[in-house]
Each structure stands twice: as C-alpha cells, then as structure tokens.
Amino acid sequence: MHPEILGKRNHLAVALAALLICVVVAAIVAGVAGYYIGHSGGYNTGYSEGYNRGRSEGLAAGAERAYREGYTAGYNIGYTYGLSNGTLNVAKALYMGLKDRIMREIVQVSAPNLPSKIKVGCLMALTGELGPMGVEIAKGAQLAVALVNRLGGVAGRPVELILEDTGTDPSKALTACKKLVEVDGVQVIVGPMASGEVMAIGSYVNERKVVLISPSATSPYITLNFPDDYVFRVVGSDTAQAKALVKLALDAGCKKIATLVLDNPYGVGIEDVVSSIIGDKLVVKVRYDPKKMDFRTELTQIKGAGVDGVIYVGYYEDGRIMFRQALELGLDNIKWFAAEGVYGDPMLVVPESAEFMNRAVVGTRPLPPLVSFYDEFLEEYETAFGVKPAAPYIEYCFDATLMLLEAIAKAGVYDGAAIKQKLMEVSSSFLGASGYKAFDKVGDQLMQIYSAWKVVKEAGVYKLIDIGVITP
Amino acid sequence: MIGGPRMLPLDLPQIFFNSIITGSIFMLAAIGLSLSYSLSRFPNFTHAEYITLGGYLAYLLSEQLGIPLYIAFALSFLGSGLLSLASYTVVFKPLQDRGSPMIYLMVASIGLGLVVRHIIQQVWGASPLTIRVVWPRWTLGSITVTGLYIYLIAVTIVTAITLHMLLTRTIIGKCIRASSDNVELAFSSGINVSSISRFVWFIGGGLAGLSGFFMVAIANAIPLLGWRLLIPAFAVTILGGVGNFYGALIASYVIGVAENFSVIGLTALNLPTDLKMMVSFFVIVLVLLVKPEGIFTTFGGGSRA
Numbered sequence: 001m002h003p004e005i006l007g008k009r010n011h012l013a014v015a016l017a018a019l020l021i022c023v024v025v026a027a028i029v030a031g032v033a034g035y036y037i038g039h040s041g042g043y044n045t046g047y048s049e050g051y052n053r054g055r056s057e058g059l060a061a062g063a064e065r066a067y068r069e070g071y072t073a074g075y076n077i078g079y080t081y082g083l084s085n086g087t088l089n090v091a092k093a094l095y096m097g098l099k100d101r102i103m104r105e106i107v108q109v110s111a112p113n114l115p116s117k118i119k120v121g122c123l124m125a126l127t128g129e130l131g132p133m134g135v136e137i138a139k140g141a142q143l144a145v146a147l148v149n150r151l152g153g154v155a156g157r158p159v160e161l162i163l164e165d166t167g168t169d170p171s172k173a174l175t176a177c178k179k180l181v182e183v184d185g186v187q188v189i190v191g192p193m194a195s196g197e198v199m200a201i202g203s204y205v206n207e208r209k210v211v212l213i214s215p216s217a218t219s220p221y222i223t224l225n226f227p228d229d230y231v232f233r234v235v236g237s238d239t240a241q242a243k244a245l246v247k248l249a250l251d252a253g254c255k256k257i258a259t260l261v262l263d264n265p266y267g268v269g270i271e272d273v274v275s276s277i278i279g280d281k282l283v284v285k286v287r288y289d290p291k292k293m294d295f296r297t298e299l300t301q302i303k304g305a306g307v308d309g310v311i312y313v314g315y316y317e318d319g320r321i322m323f324r325q326a327l328e329l330g331l332d333n334i335k336w337f338a339a340e341g342v343y344g345d346p347m348l349v350v351p352e353s354a355e356f357m358n359r360a361v362v363g364t365r366p367l368p369p370l371v372s373f374y375d376e377f378l379e380e381y382e383t384a385f386g387v388k389p390a391a392p393y394i395e396y397c398f399d400a401t402l403m404l405l406e407a408i409a410k411a412g413v414y415d416g417a418a419i420k421q422k423l424m425e426v427s428s429s430f431l432g433a434s435g436y437k438a439f440d441k442v443g444d445q446l447m448q449i450y451s452a453w454k455v456v457k458e459a460g461v462y463k464l465i466d467i468g469v470i471t472p
Numbered sequence: 473m474i475g476g477p478r479m480l481p482l483d484l485p486q487i488f489f490n491s492i493i494t495g496s497i498f499m500l501a502a503i504g505l506s507l508s509y510s511l512s513r514f515p516n517f518t519h520a521e522y523i524t525l526g527g528y529l530a531y532l533l534s535e536q537l538g539i540p541l542y543i544a545f546a547l548s549f550l551g552s553g554l555l556s557l558a559s560y561t562v563v564f565k566p567l568q569d570r571g572s573p574m575i576y577l578m579v580a581s582i583g584l585g586l587v588v589r590h591i592i593q594q595v596w597g598a599s600p601l602t603i604r605v606v607w608p609r610w611t612l613g614s615i616t617v618t619g620l621y622i623y624l625i626a627v628t629i630v631t632a633i634t635l636h637m638l639l640t641r642t643i644i645g646k647c648i649r650a651s652s653d654n655v656e657l658a659f660s661s662g663i664n665v666s667s668i669s670r671f672v673w674f675i676g677g678g679l680a681g682l683s684g685f686f687m688v689a690i691a692n693a694i695p696l697l698g699w700r701l702l703i704p705a706f707a708v709t710i711l712g713g714v715g716n717f718y719g720a721l722i723a724s725y726v727i728g729v730a731e732n733f734s735v736i737g738l739t740a741l742n743l744p745t746d747l748k749m750m751v752s753f754f755v756i757v758l759v760l761l762v763k764p765e766g767i768f769t770t771f772g773g774g775s776r777a
Binding site: 306327 | 481483487604616690691696732742743745746
C-alpha cells in the first residue's frame, strides 16, 4: 500500500480541520461565532449517520430506497449543510464574489518586490488529439488574466499570459515547458491537460522550482511519481475514484473481483490502486486495447474465473461494444462497477449496451460542483467570448490561473518556492468557479466527492440516474 | 498484488466458439485478397476499404434508410464488389497493361485506399456508428450464441461450399485455377484472363464487404474498420498460400483460434491483451522465414506454380 493512500484516509479529518479554520475566520469577520458549533455538529451527525445507514443497508442489500435515504440524509445534511454551505458562507462572509476576492486578494495588495510585469505560462494541447478541447480550455486562463488585468493587475502590475502548444505529445510538452522557463523566465504554469504530459515535465519543474497546476490530469501516477512537489491539480485523482469503486464492490458483497481496464494510464492507474487495496480478492486483471473490437475471449476468461464483481474502466467507443458482448455472453449475472469514462448518453444509444447497464452496472463519477462562483464565471465568459463554455475543465483552468495569481500576490516576490508555499494557504479558502479547491499535502484535491450512478428503464427509455454519494 | 502467472479455469467450448466467429470474419475478409493476389500478382491494400465500405453500406441501408438486414446484406456485397471491380478496371488494370512492377501497383493501392477511406470519413464522420438491432440469444450448455453469430457462420459455410463448387465444377472455376497457376499459359490457351480477373475481383470485394457488414453488426462502423482487419487478412493469405482457397479457409480458423487462445496466456501472465494482434504478425514472419509458399500447398486447389 502506498503511504499517500493511507494518508488520504484522513481526508475527512483534514477537510474538517481546514473547515474549522475557515469558519473561525468567518466568525471574526462576519461576527457569527456561534455558527461553528451548530454546523460542525450537524455535519458530523447527519453525515455519518446517513452515510453509514445508506452504506450498510443500501447497496449490500440491493435496496435502492435505503441507499437513497442514506444518500439524502447523509448528503444533504452532511455535505451540503456542513462543508459546502459552510465554505460558501465563509466565502460569502469574506467576499461578495469572485471579483471581490480578486480585488482584495490580488489587486489591492502591497507587494513592492514584484517585477513590473507578471508572467504566467500556459501549456495546452492546441493541436493533436486533445487540440479541439485544448483551445477551449486555454480560454479559461485567458479569461482569468483578462479579468485580473481589467481590475488592476497583481498589486498594480499587468499580467502577461504566454501560451504554448503541447501538441498532445509528452515530449513536445517538455520542450514547450523548457521554452517557457528558460526563455520567458516564468515561475508559474497552468496546464498541461493530459496525465502523460504532466508526468513528462514533472521532474523538470521540480528541479527548476516552477509551480504547475494542471486543470484536468486525473491519473494516480501523478501523485505516485511526484509527491510533495511543485505539481498540483484542481481535479480529483483517480486514486479516490478507484477507492470509490472498491467501496461499491465490497459493499455489494463481492468476494472475488476482476478488473477489466483500458491499457493506458487512466485504466492501468485505477487497476493499480484497486489491486493494492483488495489484494487477494482480485483474481484476474485484464488490460485491453480499446481499438480492438472483439472482446469475447477476454470476457469469457472473466466469466470462467467465477468472479462475482468486475471493476471496469473504459471509454464510450469500446465500452458500448464491451457491454454488448458481455450481454451476449451472459455476464449480466455478475455485478459490474464502472468508472466515469462510460457515464453518458452515448452509452445508451446501443440497446444491448443500455440493457446490460440497466441489468448489471453501477458506476462512479466525480460529483459536479454544488457550491461555487460558477455563475459569475459564466457571465464573464459569455461577455468575453460571446458563447457558452464548449468543453469541460474551462472553469478549472480559470480557477487554477486565479489561484496562481493570488499566491504570487501573497508571496510578494516572483519566485516559485515562495509562491508554492503561499499556494497551499490560498487553496484552503479558495472557492472558485469549479468549487472548493483545497489541496492535500501532495497537491491533489482534498475533497473529491463521487456519486454512484446506474441506468434505469422508464417507459421504455433508458436513462442515467444518481443513486448515492461516496466519499473515498 | 497478484503473484506470478496464474491459470484460470477455462471455458473451452466458448473460447472455441469465439475462435470460430473470429475465424469466419477473417475468412470472408481474406478470400478475396488471396484470390486477387494470385491473379494480379500484387498485394492490394485497397482491399481494406472494400471491407470498410461494406460496413458503412450496412449502416446506411439498415440504420439510416431502415431497409431490412438481408437486403442490406446483399447490397453490401454488391457495393463492395463494384468498388473492387472499379478499382481494378480503372486503376490497377491500366497500370498493369503499362507494365508497372509490383511495387508501383502496391503503392497505388495504398494511395487509392487512403482516398476511399477519407471519402467514407467525409461522408459519415470519424465517430463510431452502430446498428441498433437486438439479436435473440440462446445458451447451449456453456456456450452462449446469438442469432447474429449463427447468421455469420451460416453465411461462411454457404460461401465456402459455393466457392468450392465454383472452383471445381464449373468452367469459370477451372479458368480461375488455371490463371492463378500460370497467367501466361492460361492466356495462351485462350482463356480470357481479363474477364476472369474482373470476376474474381468482384467476388473477392463483395466477400470483403460482407466481413465489414458483420463487423458493423457485431461492433461498430469506423473508418479504420478494414485497415484493422487487413493484417490478419494478410496473415491468412500468407499462411494459407497465396491463391490457395482451401489453404485460406483453414488458415482463417487457425489464426482465429491462435488469437483467441493467446488471450488465455496473456491474462495468465498479466500482460495486456493488445498483444493478441501480434499473433498475426508472428505468423506472417514465421511462415515467410520457414515456408514462404504457405503451409497448405499440399492441399492442392489453386496454388501457384
């Protein structure tokens, strides 16, 4: 078992601790000292009771209703009133919104030692497989920089965003990163998008003490390769999602489990974490090529192994074929647990795939932000670009950029090591467009809540519904 | 963590059945390649696009136009056959008449294939497309079969018997075998080699279209559909001996079995199953090193001189 996995067991405790600090500040500022006791008590009791009840009665017994009750009680009372509302209230008590936060924490600060211009590097896949998405995500950083400049800059200094293309290629990402650091002299970078790219440049930015925040890289390998370093991300690690999948499987009473994953860092990353948690209960591991459209013998092997649960990681294209062939082979009498790669309506287009999911699959996905300043971001975005955001992770990129600028303003010097220290402090109270962004000690998201989903058939139409919430 | 290699209980009948399905697809994809290779003496890479076109025609007709599947099946055969015939008549035949060496023809076939593939991609897009037909499913002992697989196996059996009768019992079959054995000799004996070639290209392309039809029914339609089947198809052609119909028949199922059984070994060794595609490459290299004329030459049929 990896130490950081053990460490994450304490997430809730650390989250609470962080929250307490926030709340104390809020109390001073807003004059609501009594808030703490009520909120903390309500959170603990409501959340744990509801959650435990949901967990013990819910999935194991297959009783959706019980789980739903657990979900509603635990989730609403605990999560919403406790953390989210707490954080929101803190944030609202402290700030009137994002622009207010920018004014008070970035613009109206005194920092005589900052250079006359603040450079922010930005590494995005503008070409290659992720090109169409990268062009959109880069707009998040552009918007953040434009907004800060419009409001007055970092401590009065204008911000310059230097955008470089990674071509969806780890080696090109490293070249582009070196250009930003050596030629342009940046100390902070937003991006890159893909886990492979982050892994390729991680040791370089550590060596040069340049702070990097990825908006969208989820592989657990990023944490394993670079703990306690200059690499951060504002999206949850799949380590947490793998734990959520294992929790679902064990709660459902599975004794012998198979993993069936894409042969890439996303799939193998989750397989590794699952393997390290459940050990001997994992009796067969299959890694497959998503391009091959014939998975029958892989599935026959899993069927032959006599497992009672399958943890599955795939994308839409291969997932639909996989589920269809699994239905053909009668694997719908085994419980399947799927990661978020197969969550979405395209999976339901093929009737056999939809029917299989309806019969056998429960899945996980990161819960979208419940409480955030997203509306304010959306308004700014539409004003600036005239359209709605057209890709996921744009608001994550926006938040990452603002967090870096705030850390620079707080550090008072344009130096990676100093900025990194302040970044942890900034994150603990940062409520942005993509939600609450606190980092844990290795630079991953402290709070990532996952929801459990399944497919139901109502009046002949298949649809995806959420059935519960899982905190890994 | 899982320890060393570990064998799982095997469901042999099901794995054999899976192998037959894989082998049947390979057979439909490879027969045309093998026969046209033996007559025209070059490896035709455009063959991949006959497969792809057949698959997209299946999608167009049954999903977009709502035509019954058995008519879509016939039109897939016809469409791919005509594309094959056209590519031979318009591109490869004129090049051959000009005395182009094999390498020119091969490169031309790669180029033509790219053109066809990108036209298909422009028309239908690069995203995967699926036919929404739900097939009945039966369980026979430990084997699960669906209507689609029975359909596929029936088509393969009918194809094999028809081609066998065609090659052995008809004049045109004798002409095909003669031309395949020795084009010059056949030509000087008065056989119209051009007509024979056109016929073979049409039938071969049509069968490739059927393999595309079944691939789309089993999985989905993507522009690279045929390209991904081409390597196993070449492996079948080489293992069975170029132009050897019976060799190709057996080789299809040999590679089908090898591919599916390699999955057992790969999962036991905790290796990714992507590597099962290596089986085809391995067969190609091994046969070319050891017995370049193919290992089934003793089966007779239309093997080359």
